[in-house]
Amino acid sequence: MxxxxxxxxxxxxxxxxxxxxxxxxxxxxxxxxxxxxxxxxxxxxxxxxxxxxxxxxxxxxxxxxxxxxxxxxxxxxxxxxxxxxxxxDSPMAFTVSEIVMNGRIGSTGIRWAFTPSDLDIVERAMIYTDVASLRDRYFSELSGGEQQRVALAMVLAQxxxxxxxxxxxxxxxxxxxxxxxxxxxxxxxxxxxxxxxxxxxxxxxxxxxxxxxxxxxxxxxxxxxxxxxxxxxxxxxxxxxxxxxxxxxxxxxxxxxxxxDTLRGRRRLGRAVHVIAGGGSGVELYRRLLIEGFEVTTGVLNHLDSDAEAARALHVPAVHEQPFSPVSEANIEKTAAMVDACDCVVVSRVPFGSGNLINLRLAESAIDKGKKVFLSSGIAERDYTEGKAANSLVKGLLERGAVEWDAIQDLMLLLHGNNE
Amino acid sequence: MDNRAVCADNRFTGRSRSKERVRLLLFLGAVPLVLGISLMLGPAGAGFPDITTEAGKAIVMLRTGRLFMGLITGAALAASGVVFQALLRNPLAEPYVLGVSGGAGLGATISILAGSGLFVTLGLPLVAFVSAIITLTAVYLIASQGSGGQPSVYSLILSGVIVSSICSSIIMFLVSTAGIEGLHSVIWWMLGSLQPVSGGQQFLSAILVVVSLGGIWLISPRLNALSLGREMAHYQGLNADLLIVSGLLLGTILAATAVSLSGMIGFVGLIVPHVMRAMFGPDHRKLVPLASIGGGTFLVFCDAIARSVIAPIEIPVGVITAIAGGPFFLIILQRRMKQAWIS
CATH class of the missing domain: 3.40.50.300 (P-loop containing nucleotide triphosphate hydrolases)
Structure with missing residues (x-):
């Protein structure tokens, strides 16, 4: 050995x-x-x-x-x-040979000058990396590949x-x-x-x-x-x-x-996913789902939420509600229509409070209609509702066939599995 | 004939060693010539004075005294400019930018305003040096705090510029509140002049400058390696932090000595290194001695002009360094900057 x-x-x-x-x-x-x-x-x-x-x-x-x-x-x-x-890179206009010479600096100790053997080593390093012909050229004016060869020559000179x-x-x-x-x-x-x-x-x-x-x-x-x-x-x-x-x-x-190239085979799935998000938990989901070819809807979102902004930017159809107000009947209906139209529902790592608990109820209605629901795991830590209402809702959903997901990568596999 | 091939050939902009050798010979030939001419210029009229007469002897003594002062000050300023530019990897760096000259100037101003004549002659260089070191340390510490341990070039330059302007504001304040007599000597000193100082101070300064120049020349190959950055210098087996600190220290000794000798003479520390780098390349092994010689000669010549153009009135030499050096520098900048810094 x-x-x-x-x-x-x-x-x-x-x-x-x-x-x-x-x-x-x-x-x-x-x-x-x-x-x-x-x-x-x-x-x-x-x-x-x-x-x-x-x-x-x-x-x-x-x-x-x-x-x-x-x-x-x-x-x-x-x-x-x-x-x-x-x-x-050096801000000063050193030539190639001057740059390569730096490789010998560690060996000089307190000696000021380079010895003939130092010069031989530098020469060898330059020949080996095929930069000897560039010796008097300015380092900064070389192409990227030449510069990298010069860097290698300098290190070889050590x-x-x-x-x-x-x-x-x-x-x-x-x-x-x-x-x-x-x-x-x-x-x-x-x-x-x-x-x-x-x-x-x-x-x-x-x-x-x-x-x-x-x-x-x-x-x-x-x-x-x-x-x-x-x-x-x-x-x-x-x-x-x-x-x-x-x-x-x-x-x-x-x-x-x-x-x-795996994506290429999967483009335009024609599958619709409704995402329940909020507080920035949806951005990465929207991105990945769109890249993988899903049609995405989302809501209900707080009007000022960063997810709402992301949805607008990505042209994801969304239902918005004014901040600090309960979700209106009209908006609940609109979102319910979205959920009806989708093939499955994904719940992101959004924390739940009394304001957005309605979103989980909508997920429940999706299960009622026989759609798949994918819940991000660890809901208990994000449940801020009175009496842990969200947690018990989720438990009910899981019992009725909802699937938990952990990493986005896993979710994607689940969604594609669902597709096939 | 293929035109494109010709263009490609013309694009070759590497350094030509034979041309460089010619330039070097011309430069080294010009130095004694310029020094000789400077000895022949003065308020007493152009030409070499008759040294058989007492007056002639005195004039020669005066002129050689100023020549010596100019050589020492110019070499110190130029070499410290070279060092600061190398350590900070920045073409703007010079003793003034890092606050070193400002600190030395503040110390000197205080010492001039506070002290008697005797105190001034003996204490000035010491006070200037100590306050320069204090200023540099302050700049270094402020910059390190800002960037978490290792001061970055930008934080060093920024805090240097700010500390420098604080120093000059304090100088202005002191000047505005000073009595008429103190005012005169401070102003005259701030404008910069190569009026010979006491023999003892000259001797001490000469030793300091020569030793520091030697020190810088010793580390000059390392300065080349440092131009690739702190990290790369470390990989090549250098103790980069030690190198930077000792370089800063040597540069500060030089700048403070120059300031204590001749006051605030600007421009030499900035332009001489640039001109020399443009002419002879950035290799510090050559650059350090050449910039020292060039800086000394340049300042001596500027001083000769300053004292003889509108004699008997003497123009502050700092004015000449800027007026004469500025345009020259701009021409070099325009024509040969590629040979010094990457544009």
Missing amino acids: TAEALKFSGVSSGYKHRKVLDNVSFTVREGEFVSLIGPNGCGKSTLLKTAASLLKPLGGKVELFGRDVRHIRSSERASLLGVVPQKI EPGMIMLDESISHLDINHRQEVLQILLNLNREKGITVVLVSHDLTLSASISDRFLLMDAGSIVKAGTPQEVLEPTLLSRVYNCDLRVRQDPFTGFLQVSGAL
Whole structure:
């Protein structure tokens, strides 16, 4: 078994008022090519900053090549770990060779000048990444792909044992992305440099990585081979959308495809959903239901409610009532007509009080007429009615066949199931 | 011939090393020339005075004294401008913007108005320096509070500008309430002048400036790396926070020394670094020594003009630095800014 290049043992990390990583443990072995994946904001960048000791861990231990990062001098750390950020830029007009030269700065110590061997290393890094011909060009005037290659050359000039890339290639076009990845692969295969690639392109990562680390909400939820990690139900849960994984018939690599092409098959369902919402609980529901091709109505809503605003903006037919007044007979009738016209009713995470309890009664009438009703779970915490009237109403609804839902993703599956 | 290919070739705007070498030679050749011309200008008339006479000797002594003052002050101002611009990654940064000069000026004003003549000569540089450091610390702390620990460039510049204007308001207040005698010396000092100070102060200032310049030159390769940002500098194995703090300190020593020597001379700290960067590129290993030489020479020349244009009346040198330097700077800005900052 090869040695460990990077090891997190129970690491918690984050910022002053916000803990991002919670008790994270994993290892990356020397010479591995690992992809770190996970939804936006799950803590990938924080993990990377913690590994590079830009953020000090709040708890636990981070080891680079078997040594506690807290005890590695900063100049020495640069020779163990190189980080390629999403984008580098300098406000000053440095040329490419001047930028790449910065990679040697950590090794100079208190020496002022670069030695001939420093210059050789810089030259090698530039040749390797194919930027030597750009040496006198201004860095800022290069294309995105060239800039990213220069950044890579600069990091290579550190001669690190491991390179971490923070979504450094996701904004490149396919040609430049292939180019940078090819260089990374060569580095990994020929020089044995460990690579950790933070990536959003699961398909691309699947074709080049030895292993995947899947993060969600500040923890590693799964580590393993692409086959082990790229598992549709796991991915769908973590990314909170419908994902499919299949094998490319020619290369055998796994391919992950997102909600959009599943959507295509489901467009214009012609199914009508009435949403009972309020207090901003409906916005995401309207959005998702509309995207997935449902016809949406909603009400009764308080005229000033943010859901009412969202419904107006999204052209969702809605019934409005003046704030602080009981729902009028006319509005109840209008909403009842909407409920009559729909195929099923969805109740959002709206809190219930005496004012909007009428909405639950309308849901009850839908059940009476044999329509499906989907209730968001945990009604008891949102019940502000006298004598917990909403809670008992809901209990009755559940007994009569209403279905509880938890995550929107689950609701969508339920709704589509209902459709079929 | 394919026209598009020609256009593409013309778009190549990288740096040409041979042209840069020619510019460097021209610059280094011009420096002694300009210094020589400056020695020949003065209220006593143009030309090198006859040093066989007592009067001639005195004039030469006076002019070399001012040349020395100009070199030290100009180098200090320009180099501190380079450092502040590098640390803040911002072309607007200079000692005045960060409140350093304002703080030094306030300290000096108080010391001039409060002290006797003896106190002024000995205490001025010290008071100026201490108040500059206090001001910078205040600016740094305010900026750090605002952005949660690490001061951002914007909060540093904003709080610097505000602290700076508070300082100048206090100076104005002190000036308006001062007696006629104090008023005269403060105003004259605020306008800036290269009138030689005492030998002891000159010696001390020269040592401070030379040592600080050396320090900045030592960290100059690191300033290059810092231009990619604090985070990237950290990844490349630098202690970015230590680098920023020591850079700020060195820049402050330089600015405070310059202010205590010659008063509030504006513009040199802002434009000389820009002109030098436009001519020779932003590599701080070259930029720090070149800007020091350039700043010193520029100020010496401006002073020579200031004392001789409408002699025997002497124009404050700060007026000349702005009037002569401003248009020159604008031309450079228009023609060569691409070589200095990305536009």
